[in-house]
Amino acid sequence: MPTTIPMLDLSAQIDAHFDEFQAALSNVLRSGRFILGPEVEAFERECAEYLGVAHAIGLASGTDALVIGLRGLGVGPGDEVITSPFTFFATGEAIRSVGATPIFADIEPDTFCLSAASVEPLITPRTRAIVPVHLFGHAADLAALERLAQARGLAMLEDAAQAFGSVTRARKIGASAGGAAFSFFPSKNLGAFGDGGLLTTQSDEVAKTARLLRAHGQVDRYRHAALGYTARLDELQAAVLRIKLRHIDRWNAQRRAVAALYTERLSRVSGIVTPIERAAGEHVYHQYTLRVLDDRRDALQKSLQEDGVTSVVYYPVPLHQIPLFEKGPGKLPEADRAAREVLSLPIWPELDHTHVHRVCDAIERGLKAAR
Numbered sequence: 310m311p312t313t314i315p316m317l318d319l320s321a322q323i324d325a326h327f328d329e330f331q332a333a334l335s336n337v338l339r340s341g342r343f344i345l346g347p348e349v350e351a352f353e354r355e356c357a358e359y360l361g362v363a364h365a366i367g368l369a370s371g372t373d374a375l376v377i378g379l380r381g382l383g384v385g386p387g388d389e390v391i392t393s394p395f396t397f398f399a400t401g402e403a404i405r406s407v408g409a410t411p412i413f414a415d416i417e418p419d420t421f422c423l424s425a426a427s428v429e430p431l432i433t434p435r436t437r438a439i440v441p442v443h444l445f446g447h448a449a450d451l452a453a454l455e456r457l458a459q460a461r462g463l464a465m466l467e468d469a470a471q472a473f474g475s476v477t478r479a480r481k482i483g484a485s486a487g488g489a490a491f492s493f494f495p496s497k498n499l500g501a502f503g504d505g506g507l508l509t510t511q512s513d514e515v516a517k518t519a520r521l522l523r524a525h526g527q528v529d530r531y532r533h534a535a536l537g538y539t540a541r542l543d544e545l546q547a548a549v550l551r552i553k554l555r556h557i558d559r560w561n562a563q564r565r566a567v568a569a570l571y572t573e574r575l576s577r578v579s580g581i582v583t584p585i586e587r588a589a590g591e592h593v594y595h596q597y598t599l600r601v602l603d604d605r606r607d608a609l610q611k612s613l614q615e616d617g618v619t620s621v622v623y624y625p626v627p628l629h630q631i632p633l634f635e636k637g638p639g640k641l642p643e644a645d646r647a648a649r650e651v652l653s654l655p656i657w658p659e660l661d662h663t664h665v666h667r668v669c670d671a672i673e674r675g676l677k678a679a680r
């Protein structure tokens with residue numbers, strides 16, 4: 310029995326750059342500076358340049374970037390924030406954490422991202438912001454959402470946790486006026502060796518607030534202007550991320566090559582739907598996510614497991630079905646259907662293409678057996 314193919318294997322990347330990582334980490338240890346030093350500063354500068362954005366602020370996690378980004382935009386108690394229900398818990402959690410109410414709009418069936426058409430009818434006088442999620446690495450429809458936000462006087466904060474490096478309309482995601490939240494959780498496309506995050510923004514004011522809030526609202530020693538957080542990216546993680554940033558375009562291209570092979574093998578297999586890319590460069594395949602039709606998803610997943618192939622359901626419960634959040638006024642049929650049908654397959658930049666064939670063979674076998 311061949312070994313089981315995992316969802317993700319970081320070892321190839323660590324092995325390939327081990328000496329570089331070790332040298333960079335040693336430098337930080339010898340410097341004795343662990344919080345807000347030269348590595349974080351350099352990483353922020355390099356990220357701002359890479360993403361084409363005025364400000365990049367290193368934070369302790371993607372969730373902190375969402376929370377601090379929302380507060381920077383002035384979102385607080387009594388406000389409504391329209392977002393996608395088909396996302397990781399943290400998107401809704403962050404909105405709730407600042408005292409606002411998440412209002413869930415439905416998703417586009419082809420990209421799984423927030424649908425601008427379903428946002429519009431949910432806007433009320435209390436709506437303050439829109440939070441689109443670039444889910445699985447596919448850029449949300451920023452053009453339509455930005456137009457809507459502008460027309461209705463709303464702020465927009467991108468949840469870009471899964472999509473570092475994705476490009477839409479010839480610009481990187483993460484460069485919208487309000488801001489964007491990135492996560493460097495180890496499994497993300499750009500991942501640290503621990504937790505980390507980044508807030509980007511074009512606004513000097515949002516950037517200033519974010520820098521205050523990440524360090525206890527401290528203006529200078531013992532002068533505090535707001536209740537903030539302990540939410541800084543640390544020097545060790547920044548040193549690692551600086552090395553990885555230099556390779557992110559190649560790694561995303563490798564992910565896209567893996568995805569292209571999956572799609573070539575699977576797009577004509579009946580009973581499943583392969584992911585689409587709306588325009589070239591919009592998808593950086595944080596996940597390669599199929600739809601499995603006719604209620605056969607769970608059976609297929611079980612058969613894959615027996616065949617030595619790991620797969621994961623991101624996400625089995627949309628946020629509007631979690632009792633911590635409100636159900637909202639409308640029905641969300643596309644989010645509910647996605648939760649029943651999606652199945653994510655193993656993907657990482659160095660995933661061997663013979664393994665991709667093994668996964669595809671197992672899917673074909675599994676679908677035949679589940680018929």
Ligand SMILES: *Cc1c(COP(=O)(O)O)cnc(C)c1O
Nearest residue numbers: 370371372397399470492493494
């Ligand atoms: C990972 C993730 C987050 C949270 O990032 P952390 O760094 O784990 O706090 C937020 N939103 C989405 C969509 C994510 O995938």
